[in-house]
Amino acid sequence: MSDNYGSYQTEIYGQGALMGIRPTVTTDPRLLEEQARKSLGVRSFNYVSGGAGEKATMDSNRLAFRQWKLIPRMMRNMEKQDVSIELFGQKYDNPLIMAPVGVQSLFHEDKETGLAEACAEVGVPYTLSTASTSSIEDVASASGDGKRWYQLYWPQDNEITASLLKRAKENGYSVLVVTLDTWSLAWRPADLDNAYIPFIKGVGNQVGFSDPVFRAKFEKESGTTVEDDIVGASRAWLADVFSGRAHTWDDLAFLREQWEGPIVLKGIQHVDDAKKALECGCDGIVVSNHGGRQVDGAIGSLEALPEIVDAVGDKMTVLFDSGIRTGVDVIKALCLGAQAVLVARPVIYGLSIDGRNGAKQVLKGLLADLWQSMSLSGIQNVAECDRSKIRKVVYGGDVKAMM
Numbered sequence: 001m002s003d004n005y006g007s008y009q010t011e012i013y014g015q016g017a018l019m020g021i022r023p024t025v026t027t028d029p030r031l032l033e034e035q036a037r038k039s040l041g042v043r044s045f046n047y048v049s050g051g052a053g054e055k056a057t058m059d060s061n062r063l064a065f066r067q068w069k070l071i072p073r074m075m076r077n078m079e080k081q082d083v084s085i086e087l088f089g090q091k092y093d094n095p096l097i098m099a100p101v102g103v104q105s106l107f108h109e110d111k112e113t114g115l116a117e118a119c120a121e122v123g124v125p126y127t128l129s130t131a132s133t134s135s136i137e138d139v140a141s142a143s144g145d146g147k148r149w150y151q152l153y154w155p156q157d158n159e160i161t162a163s164l165l166k167r168a169k170e171n172g173y174s175v176l177v178v179t180l181d182t183w184s185l186a187w188r189p190a191d192l193d194n195a196y197i198p199f200i201k202g203v204g205n206q207v208g209f210s211d212p213v214f215r216a217k218f219e220k221e222s223g224t225t226v227e228d229d230i231v232g233a234s235r236a237w238l239a240d241v242f243s244g245r246a247h248t249w250d251d252l253a254f255l256r257e258q259w260e261g262p263i264v265l266k267g268i269q270h271v272d273d274a275k276k277a278l279e280c281g282c283d284g285i286v287v288s289n290h291g292g293r294q295v296d297g298a299i300g301s302l303e304a305l306p307e308i309v310d311a312v313g314d315k316m317t318v319l320f321d322s323g324i325r326t327g328v329d330v331i332k333a334l335c336l337g338a339q340a341v342l343v344a345r346p347v348i349y350g351l352s353i354d355g356r357n358g359a360k361q362v363l364k365g366l367l368a369d370l371w372q373s374m375s376l377s378g379i380q381n382v383a384e385c386d387r388s389k390i391r392k393v394v395y396g397g398d399v400k401a402m403m
């Protein structure tokens with residue numbers, strides 16, 4: 001049995017009734033982004049809330065959720081409700097995973113280490129991005145006994161890649177997430193209009209700057225140290241990691257040699273790419289369009305999910321992200337065949353508003369909503385989430401798509 005996540009609702013009402021205390025982070029998913037805007041500088045806010053192009057794919061991500069509706073069932077015994085799952089042979093208390101998000105010091109001084117700690121407290125695995133403002137080692141100690149995954153932005157230099165993977169392995173990161181859709185940054189007007197990119201000033205390069213192999217190479221080539229030439233070191237790191245050159249399927253053999261644990265490819269939208277991932281010996285995929293931040297005009301990620309599950313779902317782990325905003329969204333993705341989901345922006349908004357405590361409130365809120373909505377729909381556990389509980393509908397009108 002997993003925790004009763006519904007108790008968070010009781011906690012909020014209880015604190016309100018007894019002490020007049022309200023949550024510092026709104027529980028309303030439609031107000032969260034606006035509350036975060038007030039806590040952030042314009043460039044940081046634009047960076048997190050922005051998308052590619054005219055944000056058409058961000059809209060599609062939300063519209064795709066709006067098109068699926070749950071069909072609740074009544075008078076079922078919910079005493080054994082349980083949202084735990086198994087992934088890659090390990091038990092997880094719930095089907096929520098913190099998505100990799102780079103440069104977290106932009107949002108709060110608690111940054112990656114604070115968020116990793118919050119995730120560990122709530123029982124949500126933390127995925128550390130290669131583009132982080134904290135090192136692999138510091139995040140591992142902050143996350144303690146918590147589960148942690150490592151997301152690779154894949155350097156061109158194999159010796160550097162091998163070093164990153166070795167550090168991740170030695171520091172208890174159990175799953176390798178390889179992001180495929182961001183080998184080069186997309187056309188992002190909200191950042192372009194501010195001529196803003198944090199990385200060139202050395203922000204978000206901590207994983208590289210703390211890497212012994214990268215440091216040795218940089219010192220040899222430049223005759224100076226990373227600390228004495230942050231701009232030069234940033235250029236060298238970015239040229240290797242975001243080289244503007246995509247890896248190809250054959251390159252996966254190298255990662256397979258270097259990493260014994262599960263390998264998950266993030267950014268899959270096409271059935272044939274899902275089949276390719278399976279052929280190449282990967283253990284899982286994340287059906288994701290990077291939260292609409294890469295190819296604008298691409299389909300909503302949820303639209304891609306059912307056909308990919310039909311093609312490979314019984315042979316590999318299928319995870320999902322892009323557009324999850326509520327606990328109900330989690331249920332919908334599970335009903336369409338995802339085994340678990342990753343969530344990014346809502347938690348980063350919580351972090352922006354009230355640091356690790358704010359992020360924790362958002363995570364607990366998502367889990368409470370998941371728990372309550374599952375039980376009120378008569379769904380006792382994740383295995384019962386299937387397509388009989390959900391229906392695709394087309395409603396007219398011009399209800400504004402949320403976020």
Ligand SMILES: Cc1cc2nc3c(=O)[nH]c(=O)nc-3n(C[C@H](O)[C@H](O)[C@H](O)COP(=O)(O)O)c2cc1C
Pocket residue numbers: 047048049099100101102129130131151179266288289290291292321322323324342343344345346
């Ligand atoms: C500010 C920001 C930074 C991100 N950085 C990374 C990253 O470093 N690595 C990565 O794989 N995905 C990154 N992503 C994408 C997320 O992991 C995730 O795929 C996407 O945001 C999911 O959509 P959601 O924000 O609608 O939940 C980032 C997303 C945001 C919003």
Ligand SMILES: O=C(O)C(=O)c1ccccc1
Pocket residue numbers: 101102103131182199204290293
């Ligand atoms: O902004 C992003 O979506 C992202 O994935 C990224 C890319 C480069 C550095 C940091 C994050």
